[in-house]
Amino acid sequence: MGTKETAVVLLAAGLGTRMNSILPKVLHPIAGRAMILQLLDSLTDIDPDRIVLVIGPDMGLVSDAIAAAGYDFEVVIQRDRLGTGHAVQQTEKVLSDFKGNVLVLYGDSPLITSKTLVKMLDARAIQRNPAVVVLGFRPFDAAEYGRLIVDNAGNLEAIVEAADASEDELSNDLCNSGVMVIDGTILFDLMSSLSNKNTKSEFYLTDIIKFSRQSGRDCGFVEGDEEELLGINSRAELALAETIIQDRLRESAMENGATLADPSSIYFAYDTKIGRDVTIGPNVFFGPGVEICDGAEVRAFCHIEGAFIENNAIIGPFARLRPGADIGEDVHIGNFVEIKNATLAAGVKANHLAYIGDTKVGKKANIGAGTITCNYDGYKKSMTEIGAGAFIGSNTALVAPVKVGQNSITGAGSVITKNVEDSALAITRVEQKVIKNYAERLKDAKVKK
Numbered sequence: 001m002g003t004k005e006t007a008v009v010l011l012a013a014g015l016g017t018r019m020n021s022i023l024p025k026v027l028h029p030i031a032g033r034a035m036i037l038q039l040l041d042s043l044t045d046i047d048p049d050r051i052v053l054v055i056g057p058d059m060g061l062v063s064d065a066i067a068a069a070g071y072d073f074e075v076v077i078q079r080d081r082l083g084t085g086h087a088v089q090q091t092e093k094v095l096s097d098f099k100g101n102v103l104v105l106y107g108d109s110p111l112i113t114s115k116t117l118v119k120m121l122d123a124r125a126i127q128r129n130p131a132v133v134v135l136g137f138r139p140f141d142a143a144e145y146g147r148l149i150v151d152n153a154g155n156l157e158a159i160v161e162a163a164d165a166s167e168d169e170l171s172n173d174l175c176n177s178g179v180m181v182i183d184g185t186i187l188f189d190l191m192s193s194l195s196n197k198n199t200k201s202e203f204y205l206t207d208i209i210k211f212s213r214q215s216g217r218d219c220g221f222v223e224g225d226e227e228e229l230l231g232i233n234s235r236a237e238l239a240l241a242e243t244i245i246q247d248r249l250r251e252s253a254m255e256n257g258a259t260l261a262d263p264s265s266i267y268f269a270y271d272t273k274i275g276r277d278v279t280i281g282p283n284v285f286f287g288p289g290v291e292i293c294d295g296a297e298v299r300a301f302c303h304i305e306g307a308f309i310e311n312n313a314i315i316g317p318f319a320r321l322r323p324g325a326d327i328g329e330d331v332h333i334g335n336f337v338e339i340k341n342a343t344l345a346a347g348v349k350a351n352h353l354a355y356i357g358d359t360k361v362g363k364k365a366n367i368g369a370g371t372i373t374c375n376y377d378g379y380k381k382s383m384t385e386i387g388a389g390a391f392i393g394s395n396t397a398l399v400a401p402v403k404v405g406q407n408s409i410t411g412a413g414s415v416i417t418k419n420v421e422d423s424a425l426a427i428t429r430v431e432q433k434v435i436k437n438y439a440e441r442l443k444d445a446k447v448k449k
């Protein structure tokens, strides 16, 4: 990968007008996180010495998101958005003395892989010492992408933007992905020659190829996959990026030993961790922060986020696990059960229609159908504790804060407001009253009148 230092310049100041959104484009999520964080993740293998983010004056949210993810980076503000070349010019303040490789990435092309970035740096480290190496690709629809102009010997001569290209140039399907590695020793010299005399009246970064060639330096290119290089300019392209990343996540889950009943109907987050011999049924959605251990089963139509699921647990069908759901070994969570901020020890069963929030449940407790932990009084949340082996009768309301002891029982339909000691029965419903022959008498009164 060469021995030079690497600075990454992330361009993210564009307005993203076609997204029609108040959220900066690069913060729109794919697989549950901002697209710019997906892009930053691809830098792991190249481990850059510097990261410089270029944003507009009103885009503090973007730098906040990157800082919150723990990256070390510098921010440069591009006040007037006069094009990709103008954006890179703004980094001169921080990179004027930088002599290594400058890797430019566009914040709206987040699907690139580490492997491809390594290939780019390798291509710049060759003997001929190209001034710039560009990542090209041949998309199914070349559309608005800039075109790479390559001579007969395979040298990159120029990049022509679609808006400025001739018919002949447009018929060439080798496109510019936007990713480039530039020799830092001449970057800002090349930049000083940029002009905005073109159809869009923008300063194009792509013009540096032409200037490098004019100064006698070679330029090279590497070809990449369309799936990695899609640029996101609209919601439709955002949706396409989501399908690409979901396919990657499904494939890696299966490679790691999970069975996916119907992969295309299962949606993962970027960080979903799945153990071996996990089975996932159709139509399951994972938000961020989920870990599923070996042998667990998630049945059809579950919605799961921020949850930890131990070995051999069974979840669903139709279950909802919310943040803080900590599901122990062999636990069974059945249909229409919602769990939030609750620890369920090994062997607990909650098989039908329940809400368990802000709760600790001991080993092998049984939570009957219709059990509700009343954890919120309109002002604050309170905890419920259910001891090991307890049996919570159907339709019990547990009004928190409250503790139900080990091996105790609550009668069906009870409203439990006071602690229940170990091995006791708590029952709060009114006693049943029986009126003999009432039905007959009612009939007489109503019908035989």
Ligand code: UD1
Binding pocket: 011, 012, 013, 014, 015, 054, 078, 080, 081, 082, 083, 084, 085, 086, 087, 106, 107, 108, 109, 144, 145, 146, 147, 159, 161, 175, 176, 177, 178, 203, 204, 205, 206, 230, 231, 233
């Ligand atoms: C750019 C390339 C085009 C390439 C395509 C790949 C240029 C001139 N054109 O076109 O050859 O095929 O990407 O997707 O480079 N940005 C700024 N400041 C600006 C303008 C843009 O930071 O003043 C940022 C944007 O936030 C975005 C990136 O640069 O992340 C690309 O800008 P965009 O306007 O989308 O360029 P394209 O027209 O797509």
Ligand code: CA
Binding pocket: 108, 231, 232, 233
């Ligand atoms: Ca773009």
